[in-house]
Amino acid sequence: MLQSQLFTETTKETPRDEKSLNAKLLIRAGFVHKEMAGVYSYLPLGLRVLRKIQNIIREEMESMGGQEILMTVFQPRDLWLKTDRWSKGIGKDMFKCKLNRSEVGLGPTHEEIVTRILKSYIRSWRDLPKFVFQIQTKFRKELRAKSGLLRGREFDMKDLYSFHESEKDFERYYEIIIKSYHKILERCDLRAILTEASGKGFTASTPHEFQVIAPAGEDTIFYCPGGDFSQNKEVAKLKAGDKCPICKRILIENKSIEVGNIFPLGTKYSKDLGAYFTDKDGKKKPIVMGCYGLGPSRIMGAVVEIHHDSKGILWPKEIAPFQVHLIQLQKNPKVKKKSKNLYNALLKTGTTVLFDDRDDKSPGEKFADADLIGIPWRMVISERTLEKDSVELKRRDREKTELVKIRELLSFLEKYVQ
Ligand code: ATP
Ligand code: MG
Numbered sequence: 001m002l003q004s005q006l007f008t009e010t011t012k013e014t015p016r017d018e019k020s021l022n023a024k025l026l027i028r029a030g031f032v033h034k035e036m037a038g039v040y041s042y043l044p045l046g047l048r049v050l051r052k053i054q055n056i057i058r059e060e061m062e063s064m065g066g067q068e069i070l071m072t073v074f075q076p077r078d079l080w081l082k083t084d085r086w087s088k089g090i091g092k093d094m095f096k097c098k099l100n101r102s103e104v105g106l107g108p109t110h111e112e113i114v115t116r117i118l119k120s121y122i123r124s125w126r127d128l129p130k131f132v133f134q135i136q137t138k139f140r141k142e143l144r145a146k147s148g149l150l151r152g153r154e155f156d157m158k159d160l161y162s163f164h165e166s167e168k169d170f171e172r173y174y175e176i177i178i179k180s181y182h183k184i185l186e187r188c189d190l191r192a193i194l195t196e197a198s199g200k201g202f203t204a205s206t207p208h209e210f211q212v213i214a215p216a217g218e219d220t221i222f223y224c225p226g227g228d229f230s231q232n233k234e235v236a237k238l239k240a241g242d243k244c245p246i247c248k249r250i251l252i253e254n255k256s257i258e259v260g261n262i263f264p265l266g267t268k269y270s271k272d273l274g275a276y277f278t279d280k281d282g283k284k285k286p287i288v289m290g291c292y293g294l295g296p297s298r299i300m301g302a303v304v305e306i307h308h309d310s311k312g313i314l315w316p317k318e319i320a321p322f323q324v325h326l327i328q329l330q331k332n333p334k335v336k337k338k339s340k341n342l343y344n345a346l347l348k349t350g351t352t353v354l355f356d357d358r359d360d361k362s363p364g365e366k367f368a369d370a371d372l373i374g375i376p377w378r379m380v381i382s383e384r385t386l387e388k389d390s391v392e393l394k395r396r397d398r399e400k401t402e403l404v405k406i407r408e409l410l411s412f413l414e415k416y417v418q
Pocket of ligand 1: 109140150151157258259260293295298299
C-alpha cells in the first residue's frame, strides 16, 4: 500500500478524554478512530491487524473441527426470558430497544441463540459432539469504558460453543481448547496464564481465564512464577506471599488483562431451552455444553499495552499490518525510481509492504512515523544506500541497522521477514 494514498495520517493529538495508553497509540498512529467512550472505528491499518488476529483464531478453531457461523445481533426477548437472563446477569448489560409491542436486545453473548439453532439439528448421540463458533461485534453497557480497546461497549468477540453427550466428553474437549488458546495467544506474542475464575479448584468443571500480565489490566491475579497455579483475586482463597499449593514457590500478585474465558455450561441452557438428544440406550438427555470466548479487539489492545516503547508500537510479526515498511528517503528521481521498482519486486514475492513514497515529508518525519506505526521491519532506500546497491534494514525492536545488497534481498526476506 502506498502511504501517499492512505487516507489516515499519524497525529500528535489524542482526544482529551482518552486516558488509555493502547487507545492513545492506536489513535496517534491512525489505526482506530474514537467515536465515544468504549466505541472505536477501525481504519485501514487497524482493520488489517484485527483481521489477522481473527484469522489466527479462525485457523485454530477450524483445525479443531469448529464450524463457523454468524448469528444475529438482534436477540428476541422471549428467548432470553426462558433462560431467565433478560433482566438478570448479563441481561442487565444488554442494550435493548422497543419493537412493536415487544423488545429486542443487541447480543452481549449468544448462548440462547446458539442453543436454539443446534436444538433443531441434534437428535441423537450420533450427532454429537458439535463445535460452533462465530466472530462478531458484541454490545454491552459497560459501566466504565476507560481502557481503550480493552473494554469496549461495542467490541469484537470470538465465541465458540460446544455440545456433548456427556461431561466426560466435554472435559476432554476442554483440555484441547486450553492448548489451542495458548497457541493462538503465542502467535499474537502474548503469554497468557491460565487462571482459576471460580475458586473451586483446577478442574474442567470450573471456569478459567487466560490472563496476560500488564499494568493496564483491570484484573488482579495471584500466580506462581513457575506457571502451575493462578487464581483471580475476585475468587482467590490464597494470596500473594502464600506458597503455591503445587510446587511450593511463593505466589506473586500482578495486574492482568483477561483475554479469554472458557466456561462449562453444563445443562443449564439445554434444559431451559429444551435441547435434548437420545443416548445409546434410547434415553432422552439434555445436551452438555461449554462456551469459550476470546476478544480479538481486546487482544489488539493488550498487544499494544505490552509491545510498545516511547516511540510507538512494536507489532508481533504475525499480526503486524504489513511485514515491511519501505521508506523512500529522498525525492530525487533515481531514489524514487529505484524505490518504486523495489516496491513492485517485493509485492511479487508476496511480501506485504507499506511504501512511504511521500514527497512532502522529511526523513525525520518518516522515521518517526515508522516507529509509531510499528511494522516489524524498516527498509530504507536512499542516495547513500544506492551507492552500494543496497537498502538499509532495521528491526523495529533493535537499534542496529544493516546494509543488504538489493540482489541478496530475496534470500534475506525468506530467511528473516516472511
Ligand atoms: P470482563 O470480566 O473483562 O468483563 P467477561 O468475563 O465479561 O470479561 P466474557 O463474557 O467471558 O468476558 O467474554 C469473552 C471475552 O470477550 C473476554 O475474555 C474478552 O477477551 C472479551 N471481552 C469481554 N468484554 C469485553 C469488552 N467490554 N471489551 C472488549 N473485549 C471484551
Ligand atoms: Mg464483563
